[in-house]
Amino acid sequence: xxxxxxxxxxxxxxxxxxxxxxxxxxxxxxxxxxxxxxxxxxxxxxxxxxxxxxxxxxxxxxxxxxxxxxxxxxxxxxxxxxxxxxxxxxxxxxxxxxxxxxxxxxxxxxxxxxxxxxxxxxxxxxxxxxxxxxxxxxxxxxxxxxxxxxxxxxxxxxxxxxxxxxxxxxxxxxxxxxxxxxxxxxxxxxxxxxxxxxxxxxxxxxxxxxxxxxxxxxxxxxxxxxxxxxxxxxxxxxxxxxxxxxxxxxxxxxxxxxxxxxxxxxxxxxxxxxxxxxxxxxxxxxxxxxxxxxxxxxxxxxxxxxxxxxxxxxxxxxxxxxxxxxxxxxxxxxxxxxxxxxxxxxxxxxxxxxxxxxxxxxxxxxxxxxxxxxxxxxxxxxxxxxxxxxxxxxxxxxxxxxxxxxxxxxxxxxxxxxxxxxxxxxxxxxxxxxxxxxxxxxxxxxxxxxxxxxxxxxxxxxxxxxxxxxxxxxxxxxxxxxxxxxxxxxxxxxxxxx
Ligand code: NAD
Numbered sequence: 001x002x003x004x005x006x007x008x009x010x011x012x013x014x015x016x017x018x019x020x021x022x023x024x025x026x027x028x029x030x031x032x033x034x035x036x037x038x039x040x041x042x043x044x045x046x047x048x049x050x051x052x053x054x055x056x057x058x059x060x061x062x063x064x065x066x067x068x069x070x071x072x073x074x075x076x077x078x079x080x081x082x083x084x085x086x087x088x089x090x091x092x093x094x095x096x097x098x099x100x101x102x103x104x105x106x107x108x109x110x111x112x113x114x115x116x117x118x119x120x121x122x123x124x125x126x127x128x129x130x131x132x133x134x135x136x137x138x139x140x141x142x143x144x145x146x147x148x149x150x151x152x153x154x155x156x157x158x159x160x161x162x163x164x165x166x167x168x169x170x171x172x173x174x175x176x177x178x179x180x181x182x183x184x185x186x187x188x189x190x191x192x193x194x195x196x197x198x199x200x201x202x203x204x205x206x207x208x209x210x211x212x213x214x215x216x217x218x219x220x221x222x223x224x225x226x227x228x229x230x231x232x233x234x235x236x237x238x239x240x241x242x243x244x245x246x247x248x249x250x251x252x253x254x255x256x257x258x259x260x261x262x263x264x265x266x267x268x269x270x271x272x273x274x275x276x277x278x279x280x281x282x283x284x285x286x287x288x289x290x291x292x293x294x295x296x297x298x299x300x301x302x303x304x305x306x307x308x309x310x311x312x313x314x315x316x317x318x319x320x321x322x323x324x325x326x327x328x329x330x331x332x333x334x335x336x337x338x339x340x341x342x343x344x345x346x347x348x349x350x351x352x353x354x355x356x357x358x359x360x361x362x363x364x365x366x367x368x369x370x371x372x373x374x375x376x377x378x379x380x381x382x383x384x385x386x387x388x389x390x391x392x393x394x395x396x397x398x399x400x401x402x403x404x405x406x407x408x409x410x411x412x413x414x415x416x417x418x419x420x421x422x423x424x425x426x427x428x429x430x431x432x433x434x435x436x437x438x439x440x441x442x443x444x445x446x447x448x449x450x451x452x453x454x455x456x457x458x459x460x461x462x463x464x465x466x467x468x469x470x471x472x473x474x475x476x477x478x479x480x481x482x483x484x485x486x487x488x489x490x491x492x493x494x495x496x497x498x
Contacts, residue, residue: 028214288455
């Protein structure tokens, strides 16, 4: 059961924060940093500190990897059903504590409670999905084509894995990696983002209570990401690096991982185009754009970063989107009226504002917003830019804020060319009533995921991931577990030949 109520009070907030572990989780023990170092986690809606927690040192990182390596062999030998049931109990526990997880995410990350509840359901679902997949890990057996030997193909856990996660989805980005790793029988070191580590601490506690053995998951939040994770990536006992974050950091980590030829999964940045054609159902297109743009306050890798609208409906679509975005109430995420919370920190807000300012200087029209909200916290007004010229800087970078740049196009061919004109390839969305066009787009757009007449594609049962510089590897779906499995082939002599 949750500690807090569905409509949390300030007393609930204090009680929840007071109940959290504040140390590092290493080999089943919550402990302080080896040098006693700590850092504050900030509430982005006020700028005030929420809680002071331990900040791992390189020595703590090494201890966490030692624990993961030590736990690996016995963990790999556990029965699949045993691992499945740990995941299932964790799913039940996270679901039962939905109000706690939701409040915690709202406090440290800023989004409205309703959205945090959505993330709890989404994040927990990876636990249920992979609990169901655990018992289905299988290999194959065959007679060699010439009949002279037998081929046994088995699946083995990859081994100790390092997970580095971003701040924008504090629960789901962790469960999307941890659940399949548990299912496959891998041990882990998790380094959550320093901006939002509290959700990971609560989740690690819940997993221990669900029966996860000591050392299988170790958590080392730190303000010194590179100094702590670098030596782990260089350690020959580490077998896998799974990273979710920016393309810039991902590129560097791939280079580091290359020294050991480490297996990597990279869930990196996006620059999603959302295409609206003249024949679209405009109500659905506006609904979809609202979801794709404002979910998580625009702080999502899947956020519609470029809204491309065919000339015939561009005026009407822009008018309706502006009207809907203008109606969004900006408030602290705990306020029941809040539809949009603060951005995560001041530098994110400055970057968003700078992109808006430069778009206007490059010729875009400011139809809505465009201002920093004065007062405490890092709030930014929902913003619509129309007639954004192709080539504007805002179209080539991840905005990561509630800003909708609208570009007008004339033909399908032009739309595809504009949509693909980016180094990113995570997701695209399109709204059209023409099924053939929808299928053409599914083939022509250079992306890992495509939403047809929908503004949301994330689903634990589906393979999430990108192409081009949006990364490599897939999370979720039946594909997600493969990231944590090695294929081992055993050649067996002909049993009839003595
Ligand atoms: P970020 O790259 O700044 O940080 C991500 C993580 O990497 C954090 O834990 C951070 O502490 C750590 N990190 C930073 N520098 C490091 C280094 N030198 N060595 C090791 N670790 C380091 O990204 P962010 O700002 O936390 O998250 C936003 C980014 O994440 C956006 O680009 C977004 O698109 C991307 N993202 C992608 C997906 C996806 O599934 N493709 C999902 C969510 C977010």
